[in-house]
Amino acid sequence: MAHDERRRRFFAYLNLFITAMLLLVLADNYLVLFFGWEGVGLASYLLIGFWQQRNSAAVAAKKAFVVNRVGDIGLNLAIFTMLFQFGSSAFVDVNDNAASLGHGWATLIGFFLLLAACGKSAQVPLQSWLLDAMEGPTPVSALIHAATMVTAGVYLIVRSHAIFAQTPAATLAVAIVGTVTLLFGAWIGTAKDDIKKVLAGSTMSQIGYMMLAAGLGPLGAAFAIFHLLTHGFFKANMFLGAGSVMHGMNDDVNMRHYGALRRAMPATFLTFAMGYLAIIGFPFTAGYYSKDHIIEAAFTRSWVLGLLAMIGAGVTAFYMTRLMVMTYAGHKRWLEGVHPHESPSVMTVPLWILAALSLVGGLLLNDWIGGWLAPATGAEVEHAGLLHVSVIGLVTLLLVAVGVFLGWWFFRDEIPATAPASRSPFTIAGRHDLYGDAFNEAVFMRPGQVLVNGVDRFDSGVIDGSVMGSASIVAGASTVVRRVQNGYVRSYGLTMVLGTVLVGLVLILGQMG
Amino acid sequence: MNPNDYLILSAVLFSIGVLGFLLRRSALVAFMSIELMLNATNLAMVAFSNVNGNLDGQIGAFFVMVVAAAEVVVGLAIIVTIFRTRRSASVDNANLLKF
Numbered sequence: 001m002a003h004d005e006r007r008r009r010f011f012a013y014l015n016l017f018i019t020a021m022l023l024l025v026l027a028d029n030y031l032v033l034f035f036g037w038e039g040v041g042l043a044s045y046l047l048i049g050f051w052q053q054r055n056s057a058a059v060a061a062k063k064a065f066v067v068n069r070v071g072d073i074g075l076n077l078a079i080f081t082m083l084f085q086f087g088s089s090a091f092v093d094v095n096d097n098a099a100s101l102g103h104g105w106a107t108l109i110g111f112f113l114l115l116a117a118c119g120k121s122a123q124v125p126l127q128s129w130l131l132d133a134m135e136g137p138t139p140v141s142a143l144i145h146a147a148t149m150v151t152a153g154v155y156l157i158v159r160s161h162a163i164f165a166q167t168p169a170a171t172l173a174v175a176i177v178g179t180v181t182l183l184f185g186a187w188i189g190t191a192k193d194d195i196k197k198v199l200a201g202s203t204m205s206q207i208g209y210m211m212l213a214a215g216l217g218p219l220g221a222a223f224a225i226f227h228l229l230t231h232g233f234f235k236a237n238m239f240l241g242a243g244s245v246m247h248g249m250n251d252d253v254n255m256r257h258y259g260a261l262r263r264a265m266p267a268t269f270l271t272f273a274m275g276y277l278a279i280i281g282f283p284f285t286a287g288y289y290s291k292d293h294i295i296e297a298a299f300t301r302s303w304v305l306g307l308l309a310m311i312g313a314g315v316t317a318f319y320m321t322r323l324m325v326m327t328y329a330g331h332k333r334w335l336e337g338v339h340p341h342e343s344p345s346v347m348t349v350p351l352w353i354l355a356a357l358s359l360v361g362g363l364l365l366n367d368w369i370g371g372w373l374a375p376a377t378g379a380e381v382e383h384a385g386l387l388h389v390s391v392i393g394l395v396t397l398l399l400v401a402v403g404v405f406l407g408w409w410f411f412r413d414e415i416p417a418t419a420p421a422s423r424s425p426f427t428i429a430g431r432h433d434l435y436g437d438a439f440n441e442a443v444f445m446r447p448g449q450v451l452v453n454g455v456d457r458f459d460s461g462v463i464d465g466s467v468m469g470s471a472s473i474v475a476g477a478s479t480v481v482r483r484v485q486n487g488y489v490r491s492y493g494l495t496m497v498l499g500t501v502l503v504g505l506v507l508i509l510g511q512m513g
Numbered sequence: 514m515n516p517n518d519y520l521i522l523s524a525v526l527f528s529i530g531v532l533g534f535l536l537r538r539s540a541l542v543a544f545m546s547i548e549l550m551l552n553a554t555n556l557a558m559v560a561f562s563n564v565n566g567n568l569d570g571q572i573g574a575f576f577v578m579v580v581a582a583a584e585v586v587v588g589l590a591i592i593v594t595i596f597r598t599r600r601s602a603s604v605d606n607a608n609l610l611k612f
Contacts, residue, residue, distance in 0.1 A: 488605055
């Protein structure tokens with residue numbers, strides 16, 4: 001990055017992003033929020049495609065942009081519906097009048113908002129762009145595609161709690177989308193060898209937890225924001241850590257080429273380990289508090305959601321352990337000519353700060369964040385103490401321990417340099433991002449192409465044909481008629497005389513008749 | 514006074530003018546033929562003025578004269594220019610403005 005010629009542009013884009021993100025968060029009105037929403041989308045597009053000379057980056061940027069537009073349609077329609085129903089899109093007016101909203105309208109707005117959140121937060125079925133978004137520079141992945149922008153959808157849902165309070169259907173849909181995504185993301189995370197894609201799958205999964213919490217209504221909304229904050233700490237930490245590793249490994253992202261980096265890069269290893277402990281929910285770290293609260297809240301809603309969230313926590317532990325073992329433990333599997341070294345302090349100091357927050361963020365926030373957010377989330381939540389222990393929490397910890405053990409067990413030995421061919425349908429599906437692209441292509445792109453080709457043929461055949469045909473008829477006729485204009489003044493004169501005689505005859509005959 | 518004689522004379526003069534314009538190639542002759550047609554109409558208008566006992570026709574004749582004078586100024590200038598560039602005053606030679 002330091003040697004990039006377009007460094008200035010990079011920071012300009014980042015500042016554009018931060019401006020738009022602040023606008024999004026500080027808006028008191030859905031319309032202003034939408035402005036920021038589009039701004040972060042634009043900045044995300046520009047930054048994913050920052051290395052525009054790489055075709056894959058340009059394609060990924062375009063994909064992110066297009067998929068995000070699908071979600072934006074949802075937000076647009078939600079705002080239109082609000083303006084139609086309330087005559088205003090200010091949060092104050094919407095929240096005050098939501099109670100008098102008809103059930104059907106509330107459900108409609110709820111689903112529109114869910115679509116918007118799915119697009120921005122990479123939730124199923126609009127999840128496919130986030131993995132490709134890893135084409136951007138790693139700091140961008142840390143800031144935009146882990147910590148801030150992708151969580152905007154969760155913020156939107158939580159902020160619209162008054163609407164969702166009126167519509168159990170949409171609320172349940174949010175919870176289901178969150179649960180599905182947290183399992184999808186974890187599944188993808190277990191199958192990838194690209195360190196950034198593992199983290200991207202993990203981000204999807206963690207945002208799935210937030211959506212699940214947001215879908216639990218006032219019970220979980222505060223926890224969604226709590227997890228959003230702690231996730232921001234530990235995931236940004238790990239993304240920047242991954243950037244540091246890549247910096248040492250000549251920008252190689254394949255974990256199969258890593259191994260034994262804990263000695264070569266001690267600071268990166270230690271900070272990454274702190275983020276790792278936080279994300280698997282090791283007791284008293286940030287993730288322990290925020291994620292366990294969500295799982296417990298999910299159990300109070302429905303044991304299905306709770307159980308799936310709990311399994312997700314176990315899978316999270318598995319794939320994060322896999323990442324740690326493949327990257328930092330084991331033997332050196334470095335490619336030739338790679339000499340890993342610790343990154344300079346300009347890269348490690350932010351890591352230490354974020355790592356510290358990953359460890360203590362939960363302790364700091366746990367006791368007051370629910371009450372503090374009560375005006376925004378609509379309800380006070382019960383505060384679980386710092387030393388709160390429950391059966392659910394213990395079972396979750398047990399699952400996490402199993403996940404960690406399996407992650408270590410499978411990858412403790414030699415790891416082949418290329419991914420072994422697998423016949424397991426789970427692995428194959430995971431390596432193909434659960435066929436999200438194939439699904440989009442078959443369901444949206446192909447029919448769209450057929451439709452567009454048909455319309456194009458109709459346009460060029462029927463519409464253009466009729467226009468061009470009438471034009472050529474006129475042109476052909478005028479080719480014949482224009483011969484009359486032969487340039488001889490006397491023939492014009494004769495025409496005039498004949499015309500005058502004709503008019504005169506008509507007049508005279510008319511008088512006589 | 515019998516106005517028919519004047520009208521017949523006017524019609525004869527106008528016909529001569531029309532035929533002259535259509536049959537002769539020289540731009541100057543064509544121009545004179547146009548003047549002849551204008552004056553034939555003047556004669557008709559003055560005759561009608563006399564028949565009706567008011568001055569409307571005579572005023573009309575004056576207007577035609579004014580217009581004819583203006584037309585002569587512009588028309589002669591054009592003819593002179595054409596003659597200078599093409600060394601000919603034949604209207605059939607000046608036939609570039611066509612399809």
